[in-house]
Amino acid sequence: MTAPTTVPLTTPVRAPATVVALASYPVKGCAGTALGQAVLTPAGLAHDRTFMVVDDEGVFRSQRKDPLLATIRPEVGADGALLTLRAPDAGEVVVEVDTTGPRRGVEMFGLPYRAVDQGPDAAAWLSEVLGAPSRLVRVPPEHDRVTDGLTPGTSGWADSSAVHLLSRSSLALLDAKLAERGAEPLPVNRFRPNIVVDGWDEPHTEDRLRRFAIGDAELAYAKLAVRCAVTMVAQENGTKAGPEPLRTLAAYRRAAAGGVVFGAKFSVLRPGTLSVGDELSVGEWGEPEA
Secondary structure: OOOOOOOOOOOOOOOOOEEEEEEEOOEOOOOOEEEOEEEEEOOEEOOOOOEEEEOOOOEEOOOOOOHHHHHOEEEEOOOOOEEEEEEOOOEEEEEEOOOOOOEEEEEEOOEEEEEEEOOHHHHHHHHHHHOOOOEEEEOOOOOOOOEOOOOOEOOOOOOOOOEEEEEHHHHHHHHHHHHHOOOOOOOHHHHOOOEEEEOOOOOOHHHHEEEEEEOOEEEEEEEEEEEOHHHHEEOOOOEEOOOOOHHHHHHHOEOOOOOEEEEEEEEEEEOEEEEOOOEOEEEEEOOOOO
């Protein structure tokens, strides 16, 4: 991967980083919910990717093929018992969350899982919004998925690891490179991070994090975040256009193992509570991956 702005390991990172945004994505592929404070569970921020939309064969839907998912705005009640889905010109549907119903088979990235179907009302509403037969499923309480990476962990229906972290300095460098091509800057929601931090002068410093604490929670590095066509979807209206930002990222953030990378993924070592304004306390740095 070409990363000319990476800080050598011999250069200490003295400037502290501070959490400036937190977001949970209760339904995989749908809009995020901005948070001032969040509970971090072993599977990520509370309710993050707890639900997923599948087709009539149980295969997960993603913004890669269904960009209108971005227009659906979920809201989970504090106790997790109610889920409300809203979309422009479609009103809303309120779902009484079922965690005990019959399990059904679903498929994500070709792998089989078990899930709890959330009933006909949610299915009918989603099918109307997306224009294709769809159902809503939830991770069951016994969900025991193991995610890969340098530090294995678990997550709900996230693509991989539990937590995605991105720094403002990384986004600022991308925006500068987009400007060189005559392209517009992009909002951070194109990359759907759970945690956004500010304070590091050098872009991609998050690539070097290995262990760190926020609030009373602790996380450890899993892997770099490989980017896909979802980054080309405008999260405000679900329209898809290209080739940015993938074209620009490919010019300077292509990993040796393949794929374009931007941001980093982390597993949860110790659950806890974190808030906007918390500083990262870094326990271990490492070399950026090649």
